[in-house]
Amino acid sequence: xxxxxxxxxxxxxxxxxxxxxxxxxxxxxxxxxxxxxxxxxxxxxxxxxxxxxxxxxxxxxxxxxxxxxxxxxxxxxxxxxxxxxxxxxxxxxxxxxxxxxxxxxxxxxxxxxxxxxxxxxxxxxxxxxxxxxxxxxxxxxxxxxxxxxxxxxxxxxxxxxxxxxxxxxxxxxxxxxxxxxxxxxxxxxxxxxxxxxxxxxxxxxxxxxxxxxxxxxxxxxxxxxxxxxxxxxxxxxxxxxxxxxxxxxxxxxxxxxxxxxxxxxxxxxxxxxxxxxxxxxxxxxxxxxxxxxxxxxxxxxxxxxxxxxxxxxxxxxxxxxxxxxxxx
Numbered sequence: 001x002x003x004x005x006x007x008x009x010x011x012x013x014x015x016x017x018x019x020x021x022x023x024x025x026x027x028x029x030x031x032x033x034x035x036x037x038x039x040x041x042x043x044x045x046x047x048x049x050x051x052x053x054x055x056x057x058x059x060x061x062x063x064x065x066x067x068x069x070x071x072x073x074x075x076x077x078x079x080x081x082x083x084x085x086x087x088x089x090x091x092x093x094x095x096x097x098x099x100x101x102x103x104x105x106x107x108x109x110x111x112x113x114x115x116x117x118x119x120x121x122x123x124x125x126x127x128x129x130x131x132x133x134x135x136x137x138x139x140x141x142x143x144x145x146x147x148x149x150x151x152x153x154x155x156x157x158x159x160x161x162x163x164x165x166x167x168x169x170x171x172x173x174x175x176x177x178x179x180x181x182x183x184x185x186x187x188x189x190x191x192x193x194x195x196x197x198x199x200x201x202x203x204x205x206x207x208x209x210x211x212x213x214x215x216x217x218x219x220x221x222x223x224x225x226x227x228x229x230x231x232x233x234x235x236x237x238x239x240x241x242x243x244x245x246x247x248x249x250x251x252x253x254x255x256x257x258x259x260x261x262x263x264x265x266x267x268x269x270x271x272x273x274x275x276x277x278x279x280x281x282x283x284x285x286x287x288x289x290x291x292x293x294x295x296x297x298x299x300x301x302x303x304x305x306x307x308x309x310x311x312x313x314x315x316x317x318x319x320x321x322x323x324x325x326x327x328x
Contacts, residue, residue, distance in 0.1 A: 024179060026054060026171050026292040042154045049167045049187065051150065053276050054251075056171040056181075056295050059307045060269035065257045068099055068238065074255055074271065074302070075240040081298045087290060088244030099238040101127045103261065106228040106316055107135050107202070113217045115317055118144050118327040121207075121225070122313075123193065124235075135192030140211050141172075143186045144327045150185035161195025168274075173276060175309040178299045181292075184328065202226065229319040232261040242295065243273050249287040251275040256262075258312055260319070268307060268315045271298075 001044040041047055064070050075095060082089040084224045108114045114121055122139045125132050150167075157163050166188040174180040198206045204223035208214050237256040244250050253273035259266045275291070277283050299306065311328050 009035040017084060026056065026169075026183075026288060026295060035272050037261045039152065042156075045157075049155075049165055050168050051147070051185065051280065052278070053166055053168040053274060054171065054291070055168045055272060055274040056251075056291070057188075058271045058299065058302065058305075059310055059312065060172065060271060060302075060305045061307045062257060062259070062266035062269050064305065065266065065269050067216045071099065071238040071240075071255050071257075072096075074083050074305070075238075077301055078240060078253065078271065078298065081301050082243060082294060083295050084299050085290065087294050088246070090242040090244060090250075092238050092241040092313055095241060099236045100239065102235040103127065103132075104235055104258075105231075106313065107225040108228050109204070109223060109225055112228070112317065112322070114214070115228075115313075117217050118149075119214065119217070120313055121211075135194050137190055138193055138196065139188055141186050142213065143184050143190040145182070145184055147185045150187045153213050155185055155187050155189045155211070155213060157189055157196075158212065159189065159191065159196050159210060161191060161197075163189050163191035163195065172311070173299055173306060173308055177308070178297055178303050179273040181295060228316055229322070231316055231319045233258050233267070233316060234261040234264075237251045245275075245294075247284050249275055249277070249283060249286050249291070251291075258315070267319075268310065268312050269305075270312060271302075 004240065015190065041046070060074075072095065079089045079091075083287070096115065105123050107121045107123070119180055120139070120141045120143060122141075124137045124139065126134055136304075140155055140157065142150055142155055144150045147169075148162045156165065166186075168184050168186040170184045171181045172184060174182055196210060200206050203221070204218050204225065205221035207225065208218050235256055235258055237254055239252070239254045242250050242252055251273040255271045257266060257269045275283075317323075
């Protein structure tokens, strides 16, 4: 872990160069029974959602990603680091093929009221050979450093169609130094655009009906959301393989570049790996420690690549120099 003091859960923990127990373990981050002491269910009696994913991310400077070979070069560093700390690596057969291309847009009010209140609304479309394929994916999320607050927000959409809930603990490097990590809790729902049948999908009245959690930030029914900073993001993503931490804890990992569509201005790169588990208690301590060791070691191996203190979403919100307050 990094030297000095780092604020965690409102408390300061001295490192002083010594190995100490990280109170936010990378898989078991936060209290195992989180949520809030005052509530055990949502308003309709449904049990509170629990964290079932760990997604560890390294946000990367975009300058080196000028070709797919740069993706593969980074993948070699990942493999070398995995071997160094005793993590298995299963290479993806598609790593030698062309990257996947997806289009991503964010919707918000002109004053960024969603983002400034820790909500994110995103649409993603996949492309194959230059043409969109499949159902555009809508993702609505509440992201916050406090697990209790993230748990308490009911992100379930009021739609007749199918949807999925994904509650993630997202690990990111510390904002100002290499060698540690912080946790954001991302409470997500996602569904295909075809599952939402409302005609005016940009109306705040529609959005509040579909996502009741947004009622607290609505000013009027006549409000509309629009494209954040008029920006359309093109994501270029390459699957690298799977990290095997043992005892069935296997994580898919990939690397991606976000750039503006049209200008092709590179914004940010990202390496990420994700683990799904039934419960945090079901993941053995050895695997938790190994995942943390790999993540911290990789940071040190790619220190020159790292962009600290930012997220991909935050970069889009700053396209025109805006720096809205957020919970990131």
